[in-house]
Amino acid sequence: SYELTQPPSVSVSPGQTASITCSGDKLGDKYAYWYQQKPGQSPVLVIYQDTKRPSGIPERFSGSNSGNTATLTISGTLAMDEADYYCQAWDSSAYVFGAGTKVTVL
Amino acid sequence: EVQLVESGGGLVQPGGSLRLSCAASGFTFSSYEMNWVRQAPGKGLEWVSYISRSGSIIYYADSVKGRFTISRDNAKNSLYLQMNSLRAEDTAVYYCARVPNTARAFDIWGQGTMVTVSS
Numbered sequence: 369s370y371e372l373t374q375p376p377s378v379s380v381s382p383g384q385t386a387s388i389t390c391s392g393d394k395l396g397d398k399y400a401y402w403y404q405q406k407p408g409q410s411p412v413l414v415i416y417q418d419t420k421r422p423s424g425i426p427e428r429f430s431g432s433n434s435g436n437t438a439t440l441t442i443s444g445t446l447a448m449d450e451a452d453y454y455c456q457a458w459d460s461s462a463y464v465f466g467a468g469t470k471v472t473v474l
Numbered sequence: 475e476v477q478l479v480e481s482g483g484g485l486v487q488p489g490g491s492l493r494l495s496c497a498a499s500g501f502t503f504s505s506y507e508m509n510w511v512r513q514a515p516g517k518g519l520e521w522v523s524y525i526s527r528s529g530s531i532i533y534y535a536d537s538v539k540g541r542f543t544i545s546r547d548n549a550k551n552s553l554y555l556q557m558n559s560l561r562a563e564d565t566a567v568y569y570c571a572r573v574p575n576t577a578r579a580f581d582i583w584g585q586g587t588m589v590t591v592s593s
Contacts, residue, residue, distance in 0.1 A: 369536070401579040403519070410569060410583040411519065417577055454519050458578035461533045463509065463521035 370459035372466035379472045386442040388469045390455030393436060400438035401456040402431060404449075405468075411454065415440060447473050476500035476582055478570050483587030490560050490591070496553040496570030496584055504528075504548035507573040509580065510555045512566035512589075522568070523555065538564075560591045 373391045380386035390400060402415040413422050415431035418438065428443045442449050450473045455466040482494040494510070510522040523544040524533040532544055543556040553570050567588050571580035 399578060401577070403580075405519075410585055411580070412583075413579055413581050416574075416579050416581075422581065452518075456519075456579065461524075462535065463511075463524070463578070463580075465519045465521060468518040 369462070370457070370464050372455050372457060372464055374453075374455060374466035374469045376467070377470045377472065379474055380442070380445045381474055382447060383444055386445050386449070386471055388440045388442075388453050388455075388471065390438040390440070390466050391436050392438075392457060392464075395436050395438055395457060396434045398457045398459065400431065400433045402429075402438075402440045403454045403456065404451045405454065406451045414453075442471070445471075445473055449473060478572065478582055478584035480568065480570055480584045480587040483568065483589045485590045485592065486560055487593050488561060488591055491556070491558045492560065492589060494555040494557065494568055494570075494587060494589070496555075498551045498553065498572075501572075501582075503546075503551040506575070508546060508553045509571045509573060510542075510544060510553075511569045511571050511580065511583075512564075513569070513586075514563075514566040517566075520566070524573075525553070557589070560589075562591050565589060565591050 399417045403411040405411040418433040430441045452468045454468045477499045479497045509524045525544045541559045545554045567586040569586045570584045572582040574581040
């Protein structure tokens with residue numbers, strides 16, 4: 369079955385840029401999606417179809433996807449961006465999630 | 475307001491059964507594909523099952539195939555998950571989630587309902 373690999377954690381200083389990677393075999397041939405989940409809350413879609421932001425998602429969230437790696441970038445990170453982030457793809461009639469990356473804003 | 479509200483979770487013994495429900499409001503339920511996604515305590519997200527708009531196409535994760543059954547009632551704006559032969563590893567928060575018409579993702583999530591499988 370298809371697998372997506374994310375780093376367990378990423379640390380970033382306020383105002384700096386956080387980059388979260390998601391790796392999978394030929395992931396660039398599929399669409400990548402990203403979700404933000406804060407403690408005790410349901411996930412929120414922050415990037416869809418590699419680069420698009422749903423309505424209401426701040427411009428500081430951006431995405432890219434090429435080769436075997438998709439990347440979620442948070443520019444000018446705020447304290448409120450501290451959360452778990454999950455990548456997701458669709459493969460062989462199944463939705464696949466990465467294990468998640470905890471972003472800590474120090 | 476677009477909303478999904480799950481119910482039906484609780485404590486059940488190993489080998490037991492439970493039926494989850496998800497009530498949709500604020501959108502035309504029959505026009506959207508739906509899914510169940512779960513999250514074990516302290517763990518990541520795991521997709522469980524998918525159902526098409528009409529209910530004619532259904533997919534399951536290997537971990538629940540043969541034990542769980544997804545269904546929907548478009549007249550009642552409701553999604554269901556019948557869970558049989560429950561195991562300790564099925565303990566999780568279960569979310570229902572909507573698929574937008576333009577992407578293979580989940581754009582609307584419910585608040586989740588907790589299922590605990592324990593003796």
